[in-house]
Amino acid sequence: MGQRLAILGAGNVGRSVAELAGEYEHEVVALADSTSAAVDSEGIDVTDVVERKRSGDDLGETAPEAVFETDYDVLVEATPTTLGDADPGFTHAKRALQTDRHVVLANKGPVAERYDELRELEAGSAGAIRFEATVGGAIPVLSTIEDSTPQAVTAVRGVLNGTANFILTRMAAEGLDYEHVLAEAQDLGVAEADPTFDVDGTDAALKFVILANVLADGGFSLDDATVEGIQNVPGSALELAAEDGRTIRLIGEATRDGVRVSPRLVPENGALAVTGTRNIVQIETRNAGSLHSSGRGAGGPETATAVLSDVGRLPPL
Amino acid sequence: MGQRLAILGAGNVGRSVAELAGEYEHEVVALADSTSAAVDSEGIDVTDVVERKRSGDDLGETAPEAVFETDYDVLVEATPTTLGDADPGFTHAKRALQTDRHVVLANKGPVAERYDELRELEAGSAGAIRFEATVGGAIPVLSTIEDSTPQAVTAVRGVLNGTANFILTRMAAEGLDYEHVLAEAQDLGVAEADPTFDVDGTDAALKFVILANVLADGGFSLDDATVEGIQNVPGSALELAAEDGRTIRLIGEATRDGVRVSPRLVPENGALAVTGTRNIVQIETRNAGSLHSSGRGAGGPETATAVLSDVGRLPPL
Numbered sequence: 001m002g003q004r005l006a007i008l009g010a011g012n013v014g015r016s017v018a019e020l021a022g023e024y025e026h027e028v029v030a031l032a033d034s035t036s037a038a039v040d041s042e043g044i045d046v047t048d049v050v051e052r053k054r055s056g057d058d059l060g061e062t063a064p065e066a067v068f069e070t071d072y073d074v075l076v077e078a079t080p081t082t083l084g085d086a087d088p089g090f091t092h093a094k095r096a097l098q099t100d101r102h103v104v105l106a107n108k109g110p111v112a113e114r115y116d117e118l119r120e121l122e123a124g125s126a127g128a129i130r131f132e133a134t135v136g137g138a139i140p141v142l143s144t145i146e147d148s149t150p151q152a153v154t155a156v157r158g159v160l161n162g163t164a165n166f167i168l169t170r171m172a173a174e175g176l177d178y179e180h181v182l183a184e185a186q187d188l189g190v191a192e193a194d195p196t197f198d199v200d201g202t203d204a205a206l207k208f209v210i211l212a213n214v215l216a217d218g219g220f221s222l223d224d225a226t227v228e229g230i231q232n233v234p235g236s237a238l239e240l241a242a243e244d245g246r247t248i249r250l251i252g253e254a255t256r257d258g259v260r261v262s263p264r265l266v267p268e269n270g271a272l273a274v275t276g277t278r279n280i281v282q283i284e285t286r287n288a289g290s291l292h293s294s295g296r297g298a299g300g301p302e303t304a305t306a307v308l309s310d311v312g313r314l315p316p317l
Numbered sequence: 318m319g320q321r322l323a324i325l326g327a328g329n330v331g332r333s334v335a336e337l338a339g340e341y342e343h344e345v346v347a348l349a350d351s352t353s354a355a356v357d358s359e360g361i362d363v364t365d366v367v368e369r370k371r372s373g374d375d376l377g378e379t380a381p382e383a384v385f386e387t388d389y390d391v392l393v394e395a396t397p398t399t400l401g402d403a404d405p406g407f408t409h410a411k412r413a414l415q416t417d418r419h420v421v422l423a424n425k426g427p428v429a430e431r432y433d434e435l436r437e438l439e440a441g442s443a444g445a446i447r448f449e450a451t452v453g454g455a456i457p458v459l460s461t462i463e464d465s466t467p468q469a470v471t472a473v474r475g476v477l478n479g480t481a482n483f484i485l486t487r488m489a490a491e492g493l494d495y496e497h498v499l500a501e502a503q504d505l506g507v508a509e510a511d512p513t514f515d516v517d518g519t520d521a522a523l524k525f526v527i528l529a530n531v532l533a534d535g536g537f538s539l540d541d542a543t544v545e546g547i548q549n550v551p552g553s554a555l556e557l558a559a560e561d562g563r564t565i566r567l568i569g570e571a572t573r574d575g576v577r578v579s580p581r582l583v584p585e586n587g588a589l590a591v592t593g594t595r596n597i598v599q600i601e602t603r604n605a606g607s608l609h610s611s612g613r614g615a616g617g618p619e620t621a622t623a624v625l626s627d628v629g630r631l632p633p634l
Contacts, residue, residue, distance in 0.1 A: 138605035147626040288455035309464040
């Protein structure tokens with residue numbers, strides 16, 4: 001059933017959601033970034049608005065706050081992830097729920113840092129929250145857990161940061177050191193100019209914290225995670241691992257008891273040794289053994305498919 | 318939301334659905350095999366009834382047809398797969414839809430052989446059909462395609478028969494011939510006394526036909542599939558493959574244009590070279606690259622989780 005989407009955030013993910021919405025028979029009634037908004041209750045001209053963004057112009061004539069005055073069904077929160085108070089993303093979600101609208105998040109902050117509060121707001125709203133896009137990009141992780149029922153899932157383990165995985169894959173393949181491969185990754189656009197959250201494990205940890213919140217129905221935030229990144233993995237460690245038929249990956253694990261992210265030895269040809277920017281999750285279940293899902297964990301269109309998948313699963317308002 | 322399930326079929330799958338239903342907060346109001354039924358609008362005593370089945374006794378005092386007179390929300394069709402007219406499974410599903418009830422199938426016959434007719438019956442009913450359990454056991458294949466939208470999926474490829482995969486894995490690992498490993502598989506209960514449908518590719522083909530029907534919204538039946546099984550794969554072929562870093566698996570592929578199942582060479586350490594009875598699907602998408610999902614493709618509890626996952630996704634009647 002076609003929904004009217006109000007999209008906050010006009011980066012890769014926000015723009016891709018706008019561009020693909022029509023394919024899923026949804027209407028984009030608003031697209032906003034931090035300085036301006038394009039708003040049209042009949043549906044904005046997505047191609048035109050995205051072109052303006054690419055040219056460095058304002059998206060439209062309206063202030064971003066105007067988005068909340070529009071007639072929309074689903075707020076898509078795709079502004080940059082922030083930690084701690086998770087604002088402005090958390091407050092955006094709160095406003096939508098308080099006016100009985102749905103919220104689909106691509107922004108990890110609110111569901112990693114203030115999960116319990118968000119669920120409380122949802123309980124008092126006619127709207128629902130969904131957040132598949134916050135974990136594993138195009139890979140259907142959260143919907144798989146939801147359909148199996150969270151109670152039937154005992155643990156989720158895997159590789160959920162493509163930048164760190166790319167770096168480790170290249171270090172192992174080429175015998176190059178971390179600094180060299182990081183520079184290469186930045187040239188390719190696989191790592192940001194400021195790659196901190198990717199290489200220090202924070203990005204992966206946020207995702208596994210979200211998973212722990214889903215398994216345990218809340219109670220976790222980033223502070224609860226034990227996190228170690230890849231910045232100190234020397235090339236020699238990878239060579240040593242290879243002599244033993246192993247390699248090193250940044251592996252995270254979430255259970256009802258906690259979250260841990262760190263570089264770990266894994267069998268070279270095993271499921272966890274995904275290569276390049278690919279992600280993988282292993283979902284351990286009580287009744288059905290272990291389910292492995294791998295795919296592209298990041299990217300505009302990839303993440304947009306997760307957002308639009310969520311939109312499709314929302315109940316009618 | 319708890320549903321009342323009427324389960325047809327008391328083999329591994331039917332019994333497992335009955336046993337796990339409570340975990341998902343559903344009530345089992347009927348369980349029937351071909352000769353008798355246990356029926357109770359307040360919910361049958363599952364432990365007791367399953368015990369009777371295991372002891373070789375009748376499930377209950379009622380004739381199987383009585384199930385259709387019960388007050389139920391969802392018919393779970395878990396009777397053995399039949400080809401051609403796909404009866405009695407097809408007629409069971411038809412009766413439920415004609416009385417505005419939901420149908421969740423574990424039986425491949427109706428959706429492989431008479432898909433278009435089933436969808437027509439669904440269109441005229443308040444009930445819906447779901448059939449995750451017919452493809453890949455515990456692996457969420459159909460729901461992943463559904464959420465991505467079938468239009469966004471270009472192909473589905475993979476290993477969907479665990480018996481054939483086990484046999485090929487063992488032949489390669491031990492250098493044994495087909496007949497020897499088949500006997501071993503039968504001893505282990507991995508292959509049936511009559512293993513024909515598993516080793517001649519029919520079981521895999523039915524699953525890929527179902528996938529083609531989902532991608533193309535109908536039009537396919539088993540007769541449309543090009544099928545070759547594993548009975549003629551000699552041990553020498555596997556040795557030759559190994560010298561080249563490859564192995565052989567029974568690979569199926571479904572696109573909007575057709576279905577093909579045959580033994581194929583695959584890279585020894587690649588994603589398609591799953592081992593033992595494990596299954597894998599590769600879902601090729603337009604916007605999000607390739608998603609790989611692997612897990613247990615068969616078994617009572619495994620298949621039951623797919624059935625119960627479907628029940629959870631049914632709209633209220």
